[in-house]
Amino acid sequence: MQGVFITIEGVEGSGKSTQLLRLSERLRRLGLPVVVSKEPGGTALGRELRRLLLERHVSGETWCPEAELLLFYADRAQHLETVIRPALAEAKIVLVDRFEDSTRAYQGASGVPESSLDRLNDVVLRGLKPHLTVMLDMDPEGSLQRVEVRNLALGSEYAETRFDEATLDFHRRVRNRFLIIAQKHPNRVALIPARNPVDQVEASIWVRVAPLLRSAGFGVD
Ligand SMILES: Nc1ncnc2c1ncn2[C@@H]1O[C@H](COP(=O)(O)OP(=O)(O)OP(=O)(O)O)[C@@H](O)[C@H]1O
Ligand SMILES: [Mg+2]
Numbered sequence: 001m002q003g004v005f006i007t008i009e010g011v012e013g014s015g016k017s018t019q020l021l022r023l024s025e026r027l028r029r030l031g032l033p034v035v036v037s038k039e040p041g042g043t044a045l046g047r048e049l050r051r052l053l054l055e056r057h058v059s060g061e062t063w064c065p066e067a068e069l070l071l072f073y074a075d076r077a078q079h080l081e082t083v084i085r086p087a088l089a090e091a092k093i094v095l096v097d098r099f100e101d102s103t104r105a106y107q108g109a110s111g112v113p114e115s116s117l118d119r120l121n122d123v124v125l126r127g128l129k130p131h132l133t134v135m136l137d138m139d140p141e142g143s144l145q146r147v148e149v150r151n152l153a154l155g156s157e158y159a160e161t162r163f164d165e166a167t168l169d170f171h172r173r174v175r176n177r178f179l180i181i182a183q184k185h186p187n188r189v190a191l192i193p194a195r196n197p198v199d200q201v202e203a204s205i206w207v208r209v210a211p212l213l214r215s216a217g218f219g220v221d
Contacts, residue, residue: 003094006212007095008098009099013144014143035083036096050075066112066116068107070120076125100125101181103117109173137175137193140174142195
């Protein structure tokens with residue numbers, strides 16, 4: 001049996017972590033072998049990169065777009081090598097919170113040319129693609145409002161939200177890039193309306209995940 005690689009994507013606050021947790025719990029209840037991870041920060045070194053990427057720095061210095069891009073791909077290379085590829089080789093179901101499409105949407109919206117992304121993708125992914133990408137789609141006005149409520153509830157030390165301070169316009173461009181990716185890869189990407197209640201979103205995701213797992217030989221009934 002082969003492993004199954006599923007990524008979850010979407011603008012901030014669209015419900016990725018909420019849904020990934022629900023999906024992983026459901027798969028565990030079914031007794032299936034699940035590995036849950038995220039980017040950036042799916043490895044110990046990746047967590048150091050995550051801190052470097054997302055925290056505000058005391059110096060006030062910010063990464064230039066190319067440096068930022070390379071740090072994201074360094075995180076991905078390490079994650080693929082030490083977590084994702086080994087788990088797939090062991091026929092596990094690998095669920096990853098943000099992956100390549102987030103880099104394309106966010107760094108693309110920050111002005112990194114598509115050709116640079118393509119070249120780094122060749123070097124780091126070496127042809128590996130998720131079997132399914134769950135793309136949670138909603139307007140950034142609503143999603144950023146959710147983020148605000150969530151972060152207030154979590155307390156001010158929860159400060160990994162550098163992107164939240166970017167303009168709404170930036171987030172709209174990110175969303176559009178996600179939508180273009182979904183259009184370009186209709187077989188890989190399941191576009192799911194994320195404004196709906198949590199249970200409904202979970203059900204829409206399951207409709208796409210269950211047949212994939214079945215076809216890979218996992219018992220989900
Ligand atoms: N369908 C939903 N309806 C209403 N609220 C939701 C829904 N899904 C998630 N939420 C709430 O919205 C907030 C953001 O959800 P979550 O953290 O899962 O989003 P995320 O996409 O992982 O965000 P980030 O990109 O910042 O990691 C949380 O407080 C969560 O409880
Ligand atoms: Mg999250």
